[in-house]
Amino acid sequence: xNPMQGQRISSQQAIQIAQQQVPGQVMHVDxxxxxxxxxxxxxxxxxxxxxxxxxxxxxxxxxxxxxxxxDFD
Numbered sequence: 001x002n003p004m005q006g007q008r009i010s011s012q013q014a015i016q017i018a019q020q021q022v023p024g025q026v027m028h029v030d031x032x033x034x035x036x037x038x039x040x041x042x043x044x045x046x047x048x049x050x051x052x053x054x055x056x057x058x059x060x061x062x063x064x065x066x067x068x069x070x071d072f073d
Contacts, residue, residue, distance in 0.1 A: 019044065029041065038059065
């Protein structure tokens with residue numbers, strides 16, 4: 001067991017956290033490394049047809065970043 005790995009929240013928990021900040025339909029969830037921190041990238045389509053990427057720290061469950069996606073194909 002890698003001590004660096006430790007505990008992490010589930011993607012389902014990350015989705016719930018993200019949707020508290022950006023309500024909408026979850027389109028996609030990724031687990032990614034950002035600046036040495038493991039984050040869930042939760043892509044949410046809002047009722048205004050805007051897509052937001054919410055980054056949730058996979059260890060702490062804190063939101064790291066929220067940004068609107070403009071270049072989504």
